[in-house]
Amino acid sequence: MTAKVTFDQERCKGCELCTAVCPKHIVVIDQDTINSKGYHPATVSDMSQCIACASCARMCPDSVITVEKE
Numbered sequence: 281m282t283a284k285v286t287f288d289q290e291r292c293k294g295c296e297l298c299t300a301v302c303p304k305h306i307v308v309i310d311q312d313t314i315n316s317k318g319y320h321p322a323t324v325s326d327m328s329q330c331i332a333c334a335s336c337a338r339m340c341p342d343s344v345i346t347v348e349k350e
């Protein structure tokens with residue numbers, strides 16, 4: 281199984297709720313990116329570590345995150 285996590289980065293407000301719940305600690309705030317709202321959006325640092333648990337997606341109050349299993 282490979283997992284793919286995508287972020288609608290333009291809608292992310294950088295609240296960091298998703299970064300706290302990842303059991304693999306791979307959801308991080310992308311300090312090198314700023315979206316049009318002025319926030320650093322969340323991203324995944326190492327997709328190969330993802331177990332597709334979808335905890336991050338469930339936690340996000342703005343439905344920014346999509347988790348797919350392939």
Ligand code: SF4
Pocket residue numbers: 283285301302303304305306307324329330331332333334335336337347
């Ligand atoms: S799906 Fe689970 S393991 Fe993958 S990034 Fe989200 S919280 Fe982490």
Ligand code: SF4
Pocket residue numbers: 287291292293294295296297298299321322339340341342343344345
């Ligand atoms: S919980 Fe949602 S809005 Fe908050 S940082 Fe994560 S992706 Fe962005």
